Amino acid sequence: MQSYTPPLREMRFVIEEVLQAPAAWAAMPAHADLDIDTAAAVLEEAGRFASGLLAPLNAVGDRQGCRLADDGRVHTPEGFADAYRAFVQGGWPALACAPEHGGQGLPMLLDAAVGEMWAAANHGWTMYPGLLHGAYDCLRHHADPALQALYLPKVASGEWLATMHLTEPQAGSDLGLLRSRAEPAGMGLGGLPGLPAYRLHGVKQFISGAAHDLADNTVHLVLARLPDAPAGSRGLSLFLAPQRLPDGSHNPVRCTGLEHKMGLHGSATCAVALEGALGWLVGQPHRGLQAMFVMMNAARLHVGLQGLGHLEQAQRHAWAYARERVQGRGRPIAEHPAMRRLLWTLRADAEAGRVLAYETAMLLDTAHHGADADQRAEAEGQASLLTPVVKAGLTALGHHGADAALQVWGGTGYTRDAGIEQTVRDSRVAMLYEGTNEIQALDLLQRKVLGDQGAAFGRRLAAIQARAEAAPAGLAGEAAAVRHAVQAARAALEALAPQAEDTDRVGAAADDFLAGSTRLLLADAALRIAQAAAPGAAEDPWRAERLAAARWGLLRGAPEAVFAFGRVSSPVALPA
């Protein structure tokens, strides 16, 4: 069974030295009181929770799975409910919620770091509270005050859980095909006076945590169509349908089955029948997707953090095993060059990936709390640009990294004893949900990059180039590799720009563009790590290790960015 050791020093290093978050906090009224020691103490406490309560339940969750009883109740694995109670008591759901709703008002950056921990320690369990913060944000911005008063504090505290009902059997990537309907049902139903209620009908699929035994109520956020809705995704409205209605009665949001999945057995993936369930509109009619986008964007960042957590777990355990297992002339396998190559790559990717994910969270903090409007708008644009890269890039690294790490164990890795095979299976789903990675690639290229004719992406490239030009002489080779990759990215953009309206050309280029962007952004992150780690590396083996991993990852990875962008610039023609 795999333990979890929170990478506390690595996290603090990224927050304090690479991203220099404390200086940014000082400039935000909402976070001006926060200092790095307080932040580190929060992470230490979270690490204790993750390693002490969540990690021991990870293999349990995989082996027991969830069970749908005849009465329609879902039983989660042993210990999951107790851990969730402790989670609520510890105040973890409210970490980044506003103090006026009972939250602690801490930055999204810290929420991201603890999100990495939860996912690394126990991805399956993490799915239950995973949507709380997104639901909180969604209700806070879009719900009627009467709904807010009833649900916001319960969601902020985690006393009640939250779910998101999008997918239907015929509508996966294409939400425009959703068929669930909402019919006006009158005022004052279900114990909520003053608001028009709706009856929801339909069938939903792949709904994580739609039923469970962790909390005594669940706030279902459901996409459905009003009677007068136009076809397509612009005709979707968002409804809040609590499992237990304000008058205490049971709402017919019924789990009709659990999926048998490759992994993530601890998480209940439900088929759901909406059998006239009562719900209330959240946001404007037909504007449900806009209201849900807040939630989906938060979810995408968190899915990226799951990928990061998997990669971190895989690299840490692979290193530990490789140092202890002796094969071949009495040497631990960590000394064999083929293994070292793999181990250093995993470490480099995990550490650069952390910078990228945390930076995105930090941009969200600036977007919310930045001192001036321009700064806030730019941060929001950059966060929105980076989100698909974090989601798709880090989930691919998490899964492929865990899959590659399995080789370190040899045949033992293929058995459940080593634990790594569970990481491989669990991590696979993150490349699929909240929009498959192919959808993320299209979102990045079509919407985020070409949508403003490359302006936001161009500013990111300029910042990367400026950092490379300012790099110290000791990192000249690394800086040159980054500049070369920036050049390749610009060339790819130039090649694409005249064909931006050709959806086949853009669609065929999207995955390569995403691969190039991921490698470029990781190379930039590695350069920043190297710069931050270099001073004192001669005396401190820990800093020397960060520096070595960053250099290795950058010098291997930047040429991969050049290669991928080259494919965008000079594509091979897809067969007809």
Place this chain on the structure above:
Amino acid sequence: MQSYTPPLREMRFVIEEVLQAPAAWAAMPAHADLDIDTAAAVLEEAGRFASGLLAPLNAVGDRQGCRLADDGRVHTPEGFADAYRAFVQGGWPALACAPEHGGQGLPMLLDAAVGEMWAAANHGWTMYPGLLHGAYDCLRHHADPALQALYLPKVASGEWLATMHLTEPQAGSDLGLLRSRAEPAGMGLGGLPGLPAYRLHGVKQFISGAAHDLADNTVHLVLARLPDAPAGSRGLSLFLAPQRLPDGSHNPVRCTGLEHKMGLHGSATCAVALEGALGWLVGQPHRGLQAMFVMMNAARLHVGLQGLGHLEQAQRHAWAYARERVQGRGRPIAEHPAMRRLLWTLRADAEAGRVLAYETAMLLDTAHHGADADQRAEAEGQASLLTPVVKAGLTALGHHGADAALQVWGGTGYTRDAGIEQTVRDSRVAMLYEGTNEIQALDLLQRKVLGDQGAAFGRRLAAIQARAEAAPAGLAGEAAAVRHAVQAARAALEALAPQAEDTDRVGAAADDFLAGSTRLLLADAALRIAQAAAPGAAEDPWRAERLAAARWGLLRGAPEAVFAFGRVSSPVALPA
């Protein structure tokens, strides 16, 4: 549940038109009577067996798994034993065995094609008869005539199964660490007069099919040390220890546990205790590895064919699903460029991989039955060069291809209903057994390429280049891409040659060299496919599809070879 449709036309095309095997058969006395229609009829019959009997048991095997009963017997999944009986009755084990031992004497090339079918239809089941042919070859070349008389016909017919006992808990990749011992026990024991018997003691791990309910005897081939054995891998001897001794008594080769694996649940992976089991020496004392190498090399080719089978299954089902599933503006997802890109890549890799694997099998036929000694020696050397590429390259493609294909199903792919997630799990093990892919990479570079100063590899490069130079004008771009990759391979060899004795340098380069070699050999295979498919492609959509896939795969893949060889030539320094 996934069905299996044997790619009969694709297989015949490779055998007849790409590899032009019938002309080669005509020149071999052993196969001079074989014609392509007979060969095709064998494949058709095998395809019927694979799709009719094996494929329906694939999901059953995954879900039921194997069970170790209290009495030490292993129960395989429902239907496995019946299918095996039908397999023996059909004469399938004896396909490539010599007529004098009851075999059909067909070429290894056909054995490879049916091997692809078995693995594609049901990898777990295939593990039971998987070592029969290797054991047959091993006994035929190394066993005492008395042992041959007793065991060769039963192994050739498949009436008895065969296993290979190498791994021990402390000895995975490093067989030199094996501890199992063999003690002289006297003459005439166990009902076999005239041969000295030995008592085997030790603990073995990861022994596929050491116990089962498919046949009433199992021929265990066991590596162990004689009392006077030197340390290391040169001190290992090979023993034949039948589960049921010639005198009918039970031999204490005991299955003490089954592994809980990520996949391949239908295959019993046993922990084994050798508790004084009786065995007889096969081959010379202390030369057990040499005797077993025959078996391991055959096994490696077959593992590569498993990778090919997985890739073929993944691509075929992904295409079928993508054509039927509609998402986004009413189009089947097979029309979306990101999906087309993936689908064509999977198809291209499967088709070029088939050429590479079948060519290796055909080289074995020439090595055994070629008209003159030089030709036989060269074929053996080339087969030995290609074997690690087939094993490691195709198993990586099989697993990564299946893993990539899963994206086509979206969330459904993560559930067991679609079947692809089983392919992902089952295919993973092939990167580990019969020597991990890292061991294959070292075998390729250190032994097969640098071992003769690049001579055999150089001859392969020259042949590839000659084919590219002779390519028709219509494939000029493809031919240029291949030549470019050959150049990169030569440059990598030149860069390595002066450092051939530096095991760290060679070890760190091995995986990149393997990746480059795989992509180069697949590009060469694709060029041959394209040349064979081009005539008549204008009239025949099936030929046009082969041509299109080959061009796409080659033009995408050859630059990957250049990239990988470039990393060999100009390596990034591994951190200390």
